[in-house]
Amino acid sequence: DTEVTQTPKHLVMGMTNKKSLKCEQHMGHRAMYWYKQKAKKPPELMFVYSYEKLSINESVPSRFSPECPNSSLLNLHLHALQPEDSALYLCASSQPQGRLEQFFGPGTRLTVL
Amino acid sequence: AQKITQTQPGMFVQEKEAVTLDCTYDTSDPSYGLFWYKQPSSGEMIFLIYQGSYDQQNATEGRYSLNFQKARKSANLVISASQLGDSAMYFCAMRSSNFGNEKLTFGTGTRLTIIP
Numbered sequence: 591d592t593e594v595t596q597t598p599k600h601l602v603m604g605m606t607n608k609k610s611l612k613c614e615q616h617m618g619h620r621a622m623y624w625y626k627q628k629a630k631k632p633p634e635l636m637f638v639y640s641y642e643k644l645s646i647n648e649s650v651p652s653r654f655s656p657e658c659p660n661s662s663l664l665n666l667h668l669h670a671l672q673p674e675d676s677a678l679y680l681c682a683s684s685q686p687q688g689r690l691e692q693f694f695g696p697g698t699r700l701t702v703l
Numbered sequence: 704a705q706k707i708t709q710t711q712p713g714m715f716v717q718e719k720e721a722v723t724l725d726c727t728y729d730t731s732d733p734s735y736g737l738f739w740y741k742q743p744s745s746g747e748m749i750f751l752i753y754q755g756s757y758d759q760q761n762a763t764e765g766r767y768s769l770n771f772q773k774a775r776k777s778a779n780l781v782i783s784a785s786q787l788g789d790s791a792m793y794f795c796a797m798r799s800s801n802f803g804n805e806k807l808t809f810g811t812g813t814r815l816t817i818i819p
Contacts (some may be wrong), residue, residue, distance in 0.1 A: 591805075598773055623806075627746075628806060630812075631811070631812075632794055632809035632810065632811055632812055633748070633794075633809055635806055635807070646806060667814060675787040678746050680746075680748060682748070686805070687805065689736055689753055689755070689798075690798045690805050690806075690807065691738065691750055692748075692750070692807060693750065694740075694747055694748035694750075695747070696746060696747045697743065697747065699746070
């Protein structure tokens with residue numbers, strides 16, 4: 591199984607809502623990533639989990655809260671977002687060392703009203 | 704600091720022709736890896752090809768090959784016999800290490816359009 595799944599595919603939320611994005615992989619990878627991608631821009635790294643521990647936080651605002659409950663799952667909890675947070679959120683996984691070839695999920699298109 | 708540069712914002716290529724997408728990089732690390740990803744309009748990032756800095760031969764994966772010129776710090780992607788399905792955004796990326804934590808740095812991308 592070489593697939594990374596993400597749910598939901600689309601999400602519309604108000605600025606006072608709390609929602610979560612979910613990512614799952616069954617490739618035995620021990621590193622998982624959250625990226626944010628605005629239109630016509632490259633993905634921007636947000637968080638990296640290595641062996642279920644947060645290893646990189648790229649100075650992301652606290653309204654984004656990541657969670658890695660186990661080696662297969664990665665969540666991104668959203669609270670009090672701003673309209674400028676509207677973007678495509680991509681999850682990826684890889685082995686934590688070596689080639690670092692990352693496998694990406696299809697993404698969640700988030701719209702904040 | 705690592706940097707990836709893609710100087711072609713957009714390219715139009717006739718179907719069945721070969722196409723070269725440019726990528727240059729800058730790093731002081733002796734060991735690094737270079738990747739190419741394809742992103743169709745659906746949004747998913749699809750891994751295409753990998754080149755390690757110590758690899759003696761240029762990487763190839765089907766219709767994709769990587770023209771790796773280490774001294775010039777370039778890693779151009781060559782797509783042979785282009786197809787309509789190759790129309791997408793293409794990103795060059797480099798593996799970098801930050802206090803032992805490895806991550807990818809992406810270039811700004813090239814939008815490739817294949818013309819029938």
